[in-house]
Amino acid sequence: ECENLILENNLKHKLNFIILRPPVVIGNGMKGNINLISKFLKLRIPLPIKFINSNRNYISVDNLSLIINKCISSDKLNNYTYTLNDGYKYSLSEIVLNISSSIGVPVIIFNNIIYYNIIFLLSKLLKINDKIFKSFYIDCSKDLSKINVSLKDDLQETLYNSFKDK
DSSP states (O other): OHHHHHHHHHHHTTOOOEEEEOOEEESTTOOSHHHHHHHHHHTTOOBOGGGOOOEEOEEEHHHHHHHHHHHHHOGGGOSEEEEOOOSOOEEHHHHHHHHHHHHTOOOOBOOOHHHHHHHHHHHHHTTOHHHHHSOBOOOOHHHHHHHTOOOOOOHHHHHHHHHTTO
């Protein structure tokens, strides 16, 4: 709804616009699932990552800053909506292992399907099932190529820097 208002208003008044749709942004001060996973790891709660086949995409604060700077400095990018990410697809297992490495806590992985089913049912009851088990990946390659900026795969570095002072 907000995007529609921007489009209508800017087209009506012949103003340029750029709409950026980033996924979860990772960096200092981030909240949400990344912090939730780090809390589970710190509490040594076994995680069912062996049984979860979901993929996610993220964007680091640094990469988002590069994109914003590119959009500001190029008139060729005006009047378009860009869906963004770092250009990489991460499995939930990769994310958990990267967080584990960043906070210096080993992952406790269980191979018990019964425990997995209990976690699955609890997550349904708590209405967080989609946050844990669903894939959140969008192919943004066309938009990223249009922006023409070099992004780096810095998930591990960004997570490390985000958790090092905690």
